[in-house]
Amino acid sequence: MKLYEGKAKILETTDNKDVLIQLFKDDLTAFNAEKKDNREGKGALNNQTSSILFEYLQKEGIKTHFIKVIDNTKMMVQKVSIFKIEVVLRNVAAGSIVKRIGIQNGTTINPAILEFYYKDDALGDPLINQDHIRFLNLAKSEELEEISVIALKVNDLLKSFFIKRDLILVDLKLEFGRNTRGEILLADEISADTCRLWDAKTRESLDKDIFREDKGDVLTGYREVLKRLKTKR
Amino acid sequence: MKLYEGKAKILETTDNKDVLIQLFKDDLTAFNAEKKDNREGKGALNNQTSSILFEYLQKEGIKTHFIKVIDNTKMMVQKVSIFKIEVVLRNVAAGSIVKRIGIQNGTTINPAILEFYYKDDALGDPLINQDHIRFLNLAKSEELEEISVIALKVNDLLKSFFIKRDLILVDLKLEFGRNTRGEILLADEISADTCRLWDAKTRESLDKDIFREDKGDVLTGYREVLKRLKTKR
Numbered sequence: 354m355k356l357y358e359g360k361a362k363i364l365e366t367t368d369n370k371d372v373l374i375q376l377f378k379d380d381l382t383a384f385n386a387e388k389k390d391n392r393e394g395k396g397a398l399n400n401q402t403s404s405i406l407f408e409y410l411q412k413e414g415i416k417t418h419f420i421k422v423i424d425n426t427k428m429m430v431q432k433v434s435i436f437k438i439e440v441v442l443r444n445v446a447a448g449s450i451v452k453r454i455g456i457q458n459g460t461t462i463n464p465a466i467l468e469f470y471y472k473d474d475a476l477g478d479p480l481i482n483q484d485h486i487r488f489l490n491l492a493k494s495e496e497l498e499e500i501s502v503i504a505l506k507v508n509d510l511l512k513s514f515f516i517k518r519d520l521i522l523v524d525l526k527l528e529f530g531r532n533t534r535g536e537i538l539l540a541d542e543i544s545a546d547t548c549r550l551w552d553a554k555t556r557e558s559l560d561k562d563i564f565r566e567d568k569g570d571v572l573t574g575y576r577e578v579l580k581r582l583k584t585k586r
Numbered sequence: 587m588k589l590y591e592g593k594a595k596i597l598e599t600t601d602n603k604d605v606l607i608q609l610f611k612d613d614l615t616a617f618n619a620e621k622k623d624n625r626e627g628k629g630a631l632n633n634q635t636s637s638i639l640f641e642y643l644q645k646e647g648i649k650t651h652f653i654k655v656i657d658n659t660k661m662m663v664q665k666v667s668i669f670k671i672e673v674v675l676r677n678v679a680a681g682s683i684v685k686r687i688g689i690q691n692g693t694t695i696n697p698a699i700l701e702f703y704y705k706d707d708a709l710g711d712p713l714i715n716q717d718h719i720r721f722l723n724l725a726k727s728e729e730l731e732e733i734s735v736i737a738l739k740v741n742d743l744l745k746s747f748f749i750k751r752d753l754i755l756v757d758l759k760l761e762f763g764r765n766t767r768g769e770i771l772l773a774d775e776i777s778a779d780t781c782r783l784w785d786a787k788t789r790e791s792l793d794k795d796i797f798r799e800d801k802g803d804v805l806t807g808y809r810e811v812l813k814r815l816k817t818k819r
Contacts, residue, residue, distance in 0.1 A: 454704060482701060485699060488695060
């Protein structure tokens with residue numbers, strides 16, 4: 354039974370109340386869904402990419418909602434209650450930060466910048482800080498602290514993982530949830546939809562910026578990312 | 587000699603290299619100077635209001651750049667190097683936060699929300715967080731910590747000060763600087779230009795929102811604020 358449908362994924366219930374099916378759709382959206390498309394095969398690419406990345410992170414000790422791959426477009430996940438916070442980590446300046454603080458696209462950011470956005474489509478997912486989060490009751494301060502620590506660790510792990518595959522992790526968006534046992538888990542997806550990934554040599558986008566900025570065939574980029582993840586496991 | 591001219595004030599040098607004259611102009615600007623006016627007497631009102639508030643804060647142990655009143659529109663201040671950060675404290679929802687996080691104008695915020703904005707007109711003074719401040723080198727993390735502690739204390743002091751005069755301190759913007767001896771001082775001004783102040787009974791604006799939102803004669807509001815500060819010292 355469908356429990357929830359978002360812009361890019363559907364969550365379905367299973368016989369086990371603590372377990373859900375996460376189905377990756379072929380819909381592509383950008384700029385708070387002002388720009389839309391549907392590309393056959395996109396969901397399958399993101400499901401495979403996310404599965405590989407969740408497996409890697411779990412092996413490295415990160416608790417995620419991922420249980421196993423079911424088929425091309427579906428994975429089995431733990432049911433979590435999602436924090437309405439998008440956690441963004443930036444290793445290279447691209448996208449909104451370029452305009453916000455007036456730095457050049459491509460500038461290295463080290464240590465990474467961590468940002469919180471309020472997951473609220475109607476408000477356009479605004480940047481917020483710890484005090485807004487406390488006021489809005491989006492997470493307790495100790496939960497936010499735990500989320501921040503995990504997010505920075507995930508960023509470090511993925512940054513080195515990707516660079517070994519000649520991919521620069523420019524930035525990534527993470528979402529977290531709490532499972533029925535009270536554990537905070539990395540949830541949602543990790544893919545070329547939610548990370549900016551550049552080819553390490555050409556610095557070409559291999560991620561959703563291809564779609565956002567009409568830079569060519571977005572699936573070619575997503576396929577290239579997946580190929581590099583699969584070639585070197 | 588004129589050292590610096592901003593939208594609302596001029597800083598002039600004196601014989602003492604550590605001391606400046608701060609002159610309050612009659613110019614009124616809002617929305618990053620997109621809306622402008624000039625009202626004779628505005629500078630004098632802000633100079634007097636700021637002087638009273640700086641004196642009060644100093645008596646309560648807050649280090650400020652204020653030395654003494656010189657005349658109607660001028661005060662003597664310590665020379666500081668200003669941190670390019672606007673520190674905003676919010677006790678009641680009004681202005682930009684209403685749209686940002688989708689709360690109703692007039693909602694009580696307690697404990698106060700503290701926000702940092704990048705003092706950069708060209709960028710429209712964007713909201714930033716600690717990581718942006720570190721990356722942009724606007725303040726060291728221990729300086730930011732000290733600034734935050736002082737800002738919260740200033741907010742508490744002013745909130746009780748104003749309420750005794752039937753004024754609600756809705757929000758306020760503070761700026762800090764470092765003097766030649768290395769001390770962090772509260773600087774700039776504190777007035778109806780930089781605070782939102784509502785009549786405690788009618789909840790009418792007595793601050794720059796009168797000008798921003800064309801709610802009547804802005805100087806009437808500023809004069810009322812000053813009157814209440816002078817009546818009860």
